[in-house]
Amino acid sequence: MTETPATETPAVETPAARPGRRHRVAALVTGVVVLGVLAGAGVWARSALAEADRETPTRYWEAAGKPAPLRKTPDAVPPNTLSGKLLPVPPGYVLGPDLGADGNNFFSAGEKAVEGFKESRDGLSGGDRKKRDEMLAELKLKGLAGRTYVDNDHAKMVAEVRIMQADPKAVGTFSEVSKKVLDQLKDGREAPKVEGFPDAKCGLFTVGEKKESKIESVFCVAVEGDVMVTFRAYGPKPLSQSTAVQFFRNQMSHLKSPGESA
Numbered sequence: 001m002t003e004t005p006a007t008e009t010p011a012v013e014t015p016a017a018r019p020g021r022r023h024r025v026a027a028l029v030t031g032v033v034v035l036g037v038l039a040g041a042g043v044w045a046r047s048a049l050a051e052a053d054r055e056t057p058t059r060y061w062e063a064a065g066k067p068a069p070l071r072k073t074p075d076a077v078p079p080n081t082l083s084g085k086l087l088p089v090p091p092g093y094v095l096g097p098d099l100g101a102d103g104n105n106f107f108s109a110g111e112k113a114v115e116g117f118k119e120s121r122d123g124l125s126g127g128d129r130k131k132r133d134e135m136l137a138e139l140k141l142k143g144l145a146g147r148t149y150v151d152n153d154h155a156k157m158v159a160e161v162r163i164m165q166a167d168p169k170a171v172g173t174f175s176e177v178s179k180k181v182l183d184q185l186k187d188g189r190e191a192p193k194v195e196g197f198p199d200a201k202c203g204l205f206t207v208g209e210k211k212e213s214k215i216e217s218v219f220c221v222a223v224e225g226d227v228m229v230t231f232r233a234y235g236p237k238p239l240s241q242s243t244a245v246q247f248f249r250n251q252m253s254h255l256k257s258p259g260e261s262a
Helices: 019-034 039-052 110-120 126-139 168-185 241-256
Strands: 093-095 105-109 143-151 158-165 201-207 215-224 227-236
Touching (some): 105 110, 126 168, 168 227, 227 241
Antiparallel strands (some): 105 143
């Protein structure tokens, strides 16, 4: 997968996950697979929601006064309609840290995206693998795309957006599975609502023990037509929930009515 050229920005490291909590996520998703509730949905939920389940942070931002390493100029993302559904980089932001090997601005066509799903769950038994393949065929996956954003001074918030386009019914199932996993992982605080999108669901997370945590995160899931959106924002405590949720709302508004996200 490739990235879109952008002004070189400091690499921002994402936190590593505590093994016990990651195993909890995997167990929840395995249960989804065993129950036959769309094996692919479990894969998506695990890969996306595990990112919100970070317990042991490394460094989020370079220490003040120290020059950060610069990225290599990436190749351009090939022209496609799905990337156009992602919120353009708004004023006051630049492209953010990489989403693993995908980069900070990526697109994967349907067939390649299906291969990625299969590779992420290559340890399934023969029966579960057959079930997964059948349901991925029913999914009719059209593509995946994602983009990250960080404020210009790299001090307040990083936002990550991933979108999946597929069969509308299957997308709805993916969304419901992801929301259930989100309910299992979020902390006890009341989650913010997304004005204008009543079916969207958000959860709040702290990284590490609450009393000692220096990082907070907001994770949201929503569907618009045949597109599912997963959103994560994180930053130093206290993270502005209103800013994070408004960013997500802007993404959903852009998806619903391109050009009207502001």
